[in-house]
Amino acid sequence: MKPRILVVDDEKQFAETLAERLRLRMFQVTTAFSGAEALEQIERFNFDLVILDVYLPDQGGLEVLQQIKKLKPLTEVLMLTGHAEVETAIQGMKAGAFDFLLKPAESEELIAKINQAYHRKLSQEERIREAKVSRYVTSPRSALHDD
Amino acid sequence: MDPQDPRLIAAELGVSLFGEVSASLSHELNNVLSVMKENTGLLQDYLELAAQGRELDQERLAELAGRLARQVERGRRLVQRMNRFAHSSDQPSARVELGRLLELVARLFQRPAAQEGFSLEVVPPPSPLEITTRPFVLENLLWRAMRHACQSGDGGQVLRLEALPREGGAEIRLSPWPAGAGREFPGPEEAALLELLEAGLEITAHRPALCLRLPGITG
Numbered sequence: 001m002k003p004r005i006l007v008v009d010d011e012k013q014f015a016e017t018l019a020e021r022l023r024l025r026m027f028q029v030t031t032a033f034s035g036a037e038a039l040e041q042i043e044r045f046n047f048d049l050v051i052l053d054v055y056l057p058d059q060g061g062l063e064v065l066q067q068i069k070k071l072k073p074l075t076e077v078l079m080l081t082g083h084a085e086v087e088t089a090i091q092g093m094k095a096g097a098f099d100f101l102l103k104p105a106e107s108e109e110l111i112a113k114i115n116q117a118y119h120r121k122l123s124q125e126e127r128i129r130e131a132k133v134s135r136y137v138t139s140p141r142s143a144l145h146d147d
Numbered sequence: 148m149d150p151q152d153p154r155l156i157a158a159e160l161g162v163s164l165f166g167e168v169s170a171s172l173s174h175e176l177n178n179v180l181s182v183m184k185e186n187t188g189l190l191q192d193y194l195e196l197a198a199q200g201r202e203l204d205q206e207r208l209a210e211l212a213g214r215l216a217r218q219v220e221r222g223r224r225l226v227q228r229m230n231r232f233a234h235s236s237d238q239p240s241a242r243v244e245l246g247r248l249l250e251l252v253a254r255l256f257q258r259p260a261a262q263e264g265f266s267l268e269v270v271p272p273p274s275p276l277e278i279t280t281r282p283f284v285l286e287n288l289l290w291r292a293m294r295h296a297c298q299s300g301d302g303g304q305v306l307r308l309e310a311l312p313r314e315g316g317a318e319i320r321l322s323p324w325p326a327g328a329g330r331e332f333p334g335p336e337e338a339a340l341l342e343l344l345e346a347g348l349e350i351t352a353h354r355p356a357l358c359l360r361l362p363g364i365t366g
Contacts, residue, residue, distance in 0.1 A: 011178050011181070011182060013182045013185075013186075013214065013218075014178065014181050014182045014185055017182065017185040017186050017188075017189055017214075018185050020189060021185065021188055021189050021192055024189075024192050024196070055174070057261055057262060057264075058264075082174050082177045082178075103177060103178075103181045104177075104180055104181040104183075104184035104185070107188050
């Protein structure tokens with residue numbers, strides 16, 4: 001199954017064209033053009049991954065990242081940054097972003113990062129499921145020795 | 148050289164202005180390149196699909212070509228703006244048309260203003276208004292005034308720049324000027340720029356505006 005992606009960038013042409021390219025590759029993609037719009041989408045729907053521009057006119061990308069992590073901690077975030085904001089992107093990774101890419105990004109590299117982020121999310125979800133299940137189910141053998 | 152010499156202060160502020168404007172314009176140009184890269188990538192995607200047997204949508208291709216052309220035009224305008232700004236420091240003193248100068252400064256400041264939630268409007272003078280002044284110093288002062296207005300004021304507003312003739316020179320108005328702005332304007336840096344421009348500054352209380360009074364000839 002392909003991940004559900006939210007692309008967040010105030011440069012509409014960029015966001016919509018990137019979204020179209022990802023849809024051609026069978027990803028499910030939604031776009032948002034501001035921090036507020038992005039958070040509204042995050043609250044309403046479950047995305048596996050957010051591609052987030054560091055510079056947004058209403059809120060900084062870092063601030064939006066922090067809000068995303070509060071609302072949906074398992075949602076992965078890939079930050080897109082221009083040259084001047086590399087420091088911000090590094091701060092983003094410390095705040096929980098999966099990785100960052102410089103704009104304009106190479107498609108192959110972006111797709112590879114999307115797939116890596118998605119697999120990390122799936123692994124984390126699996127670990128959480130296993131932890132929950134192990135609370136209630138031990139080995140069948142131990143059930144036979146229940147004194 | 149005396150560190151309080153207005154020419155030295157103006158020179159340092161000038162370097163700072165070049166840095167801010169360059170950073171802003173390069174960010175916008177990077178956006179143009181990013182959009183173009185994605186659109187050319189999309190074109191390549193369609194061509195690959197066509198090679199696999201999918202029919203090419205001619206209208207879609209025409210639309211993508213149109214998008215690329217618009218981004219090229221957008222990039223061209225940005226470079227033009229950058230060039231005009233760079234050349235404004237060619238001569239310390241020059242004859243300028245104030246409407247065009249305000250238009251340039253407003254377009255350069257558009258992105259920083261948007262970051263603070265402001266948009267800009269230039270009201271041109273009723274007829275071309277030329278004065279002899281220090282264009283780069285004037286641009287610097289206007290930049291600092293707009294920045295102060297945006298950082299001290301409430302977002303969601305339109306900042307208006309207008310140039311008007313007055314006896315012996317011209318007046319530039321920036322409105323609305325934020326009431327009770329945190330930092331006094333003009334500060335020492337702006338005072339140095341005003342001295343070089345031989346200009347006067349007033350903040351009007353009624354329909355609050357910053358009024359910059361320029362002589363017809365400077366320097």
